[in-house]
Amino acid sequence: MTESETRPGRHAVVIGGSVAGLLAARAVSATFERVTVLDRDALPAEPVARRGVPQGRHVHGVTARGAAGLESLFPGILDELIAAGAPRADALYDYHYYLDGHKLARGTADTPNYLVTRPLIEGLIRRRVSSLENVTVVDSTEALGLLTADGRITGVRARAVAGHDPERDIEADLVIDAAGRGSRAVTWLADLGYPTPDETVVRTNVVYVTRHFQQASGQPGGRHAVVSGAYPANPRSGAAVRQENGQIAVFLAGILGDEPPTDDEGMLAFASTLAAPEIAEVLGTATPLDEAAKMRNPASSLRHFEKLDRYLDGYLVVGDAMGNFNPLYGQGITVAVLEAELLESLLASGLDRLAPRYFAGAARVLAEPWALAAGSDLRFPGVEGERDPQQEQAGQYLDLLRATAATDARVGAAFLRVANMLDPITALFDPALAARVRQTA
Known part of the structure; x- marks a missing residue:
């Protein structure tokens, strides 16, 4: 009996070749004879930004929890990141981290982060997924x-983005929607007569x-x-982060309509209002490599597919198509890893009732990161x-x-372990930790 004959599924199609889609493809590759990932973009061979x-x-x-999950899905990928120049850093020892205007006491949190550009991490994951014999991107x-x-x-039903090729039907017994914020999942379900999920929304108007x-x-x-994190007394935030190729990325953000400028003088003035003086120092002294890029995220949202009373069998949703998290907290890749781990574990029990099992499990998986961000x-x-x-x-x-x-590095470490999704939020209320906190009251 061949390996393909032992797989219960024939063909899975993943809509969207970004990180969430690629991780989903890896998750289902052990269960399906063939996996096809579709993406609208002409995918670059080199690690460059794409439309x-x-x-x-x-x-x-990549947070500590996300890194651990990536290494499990793709053994050796963390060494590849380091070889490509991505710094590995403990989020307490190797950072200047400001919370509510206070710089955290230095210590060790055992939270290895990987400071990597999006094109590099996505490119490495795509290369790993494309190398699987039964996966086609x-x-x-x-x-x-x-x-x-x-x-x-x-x-x-699919078609080529450019040219005049006719539409074509691609048979599949599982379709995973990883089309991100542009997903048409809700529209497609409604058009087919299926119920659509309620949505929890938190409107921050982040720029x-x-x-x-x-x-x-x-x-x-x-x-x-x-x-430098935002807090009610100063709702501005920023970061300066070493990345591969000897570059530093400077990030500035405002909420509730407070837009960071993109010109040199304006960015420096904005950064000077942050608790962290090191960010303004980079802006005032370092040599720029590109022009500033601006992005808007009006709201965070979470779609409650788990509450539906009827499902389209064989149709799942992952990534931003299900939960669009505030980008300021850097949870996106980790959430995609958690969803891929869930999907892989559920498929080990077979395809029966996969949709209700998956969406119920995803609701539990997403509850913690959503509570952190919201x-x-x-x-x-x-x-x-x-x-x-x-x-x-x-x-x-x-x-x-x-x-x-x-003033207490153990408290800072506890906070960052929760922020890195290594420990649950309840760890912050541990009696021993709470006693240390209340000593300062």
Whole structure:
């Protein structure tokens, strides 16, 4: 019996070849005889930004939890990142990290981050996925709609983006929608007569700007990265991050309509309002390598597919098509890893009732990162979103915890382990940690 004959699925199609789609393809490759990834872009051979990933020029990184998951999915990929020049850094020891205007006390959090550009990490993942014998990545091709029969997926209708090739039907018994914020999942389901998910929305109106600079000796601040987080008294944030090729990416962000400028003088003035002086120092002294890029994210949203009472069998949604997280917290790649791990584990139990099992599991997986991001956003009075009055007391404690982290490295390490999704939020309320926090009250 051949290996393909032992696989229960015949053909899976993934719509979208970004990180979430590629990870989903890797997750299903052990279960399906063939996997095809479709992407609208002409995918580059080299690690360069592309049109279909407009956030690709902005600061990215891989959290400690995301890195562990990537290494499990693709053994050796973290060594490849380092070989390509991406710095590996502990988020406490190797950063100047400012929380609520306070610089965290230096210590070790055991939170290895990989400071890498989006084109590099996506390119490495695409190369790994493309090397799988049963996976084909097809670029310059768009999915036009879903094909169904008797309440289940039978394939997708697709066509080449350029040229005059006719539409074609691609048979599949599993379709995974990884089309990101441009996903037509809700429209397609409604057109087919299926229920569509409710959505939780937190409106922050985030605008952010990134520019790259040649790394100078000792920058930024003698560390791998400087991070200055937003807080209610100063809703501006920024970062200066070492990346591969000897460059530093400077990132500035505002919320609720406060837009960072893109000109030299304006960016420097904006950075000078942050708690971290190291960011303005880079802007004022380093040599720019490109023009500033601006991006908007009006709101974070989470679609509750798990609450639907009827599913289109064989159709799943991953990545930003299901949950669009505030980019300021750097959770996107890690969330995609968690979804891929979930999908791989569920497929080990077979294809039966995959959609309800997957969406129920995804809701549990996404609950923690969503609570981290939404909880941070809802600290700002002007942000629109549902608030739980019972969380007010917890919020007051967490404010004190952030302040304590300026003098107690163990508290800072606990906070960053939660931010890196290594530990649950409940770890911040551990009695021993709480006692350290309340000593400063």
